[in-house]
Amino acid sequence: MKKFFLALFTAGLLGNSVAATQVEAAELHVMTSGGFTAAYKQLGPQFAASTGNTLDTILGPSMGQSPEAIPNRLARGEPADVVIMVGYALDELIKQGKVMPASRVELADSRIGMVVRDGAPKPDISTVDGLKDVLLHAKSIAYSDSASGVYIQRELFKRLGIEAQVGAKAKMVPKIPVASVVASGEYEVGFQQVSELLPVKGATFVGKIPDSVQSVTRFAAGIPVNAPHPQEAKALLEYLASPAAQETVRATGLDSVSAH
Template identity: 25%
Template sequence: MRTFLLAAALATLATTSQAAEIRVVAPGFIYNSALKELAADFTKQTGVNVIVAEIGMNVALDRIKGDTPPPDVVGLPSDLMNTLMLEGGITPDSYTPLGRDEIALAVRKGAPHPDISTVEKLATVLKSGGKIMVNSPTGGTMQGQIIGTILAKPQFAGVNAVPVTRGEGAAALARGEGDMALQLVPEIYNKPQIELVAPLPAELGGHMDAMLAVSSRSADRKDALAFIRFVTRPEAKPAWTAKGMKPF
């Protein structure tokens, strides 16, 4: 029934919103998943043009609250979305869980894939793995802070973690720097020069949960909410999974 109602709503949009346009903003861990591909599918089915833009995590809230024209749909990690909601920055009925991105180990293409299925095995691999490229924990990225917290645990004393000064840890590994990298899975998948080994053991808490919502500044809340429902419907889950996100 839910799928039928959504299809009917999309059909209505396709006939009534020929010139409509919505703006979607999200940080890299959502942007690098299936957001762009599903936005293109939404446009094909409804005629509503979707502009998708990546925003830095450290400036996300300021951009969402201050950009002109304002965004219609915002994607954020759960804690930032909760902050935005408390500030009145989203329509409360639009708060929608999207999925989870896990931090994982990456190696160069063709390199062996070590067993990191336990914290102890991961620690052994990282300590003997040479230079481990990571996002800078002081660079304003939440991912860098999470990785920094994990590597500060006593089990990982002696790991040669190298914070990158340009871009991501995985991007540095893809450029030929270092020996391994810790990065969110979608940001490993989109670099053909490197390969995913496996996500970190779950007990380390190395993940980010993604949320979507309609901005309270949106001038087209109807189409914005339809977009959120479209990208979170059951039929969209394979697209997110293929890019490395685990949809809720």
């Protein structure tokens, strides 16, 4: 009889332990925009393995009119524990009351680079004159529909004094990586944040545009006000912004923020 009750007691402890594990483990819904995605794809599984939580991740631009854009996803009521996006776009969501202000963390800085199709000559864009020459002679130019593309469209061409000459042959590419349309031969040169260019096969990274005409985009992350798992989300953000993550951040084409 004692053995019987001991067995029941032991089974009860095991059941409670399993239940506790199930309660502690959470499936976090993460929305991330392209610039930080390469780093996240490496860091996310490390976080999941160390915590037991799982990550359900969807990709989308930080801004724009496409249904996939993170602000539009949130507006439709799609669930999210974490949003990773361009800093000023995140700030707008905070102003709208959709993301908790105190949850905001700085993740990385991203700079704009250029690609050509594999096998094509690599032009020199290390100087402003070199970049200007490439743009003037390129048959077609592609840029993204996110922060880097907005800068190129509204500011870079004007600063270089070539807006009229390149306007007709320069196009904003929505939703998909700019390097993919260069790799396919649809466009001769493409511009996007370096971390979004590097992973694409079939395109060769030429380099970053010169610092004097560069636009640095800060990536940040936050927790939506209705996040199902805010505590676990906070732990994920702390990990992504930690000193331990910076080697991966830099290896994927991003720059650590000055705080790190």
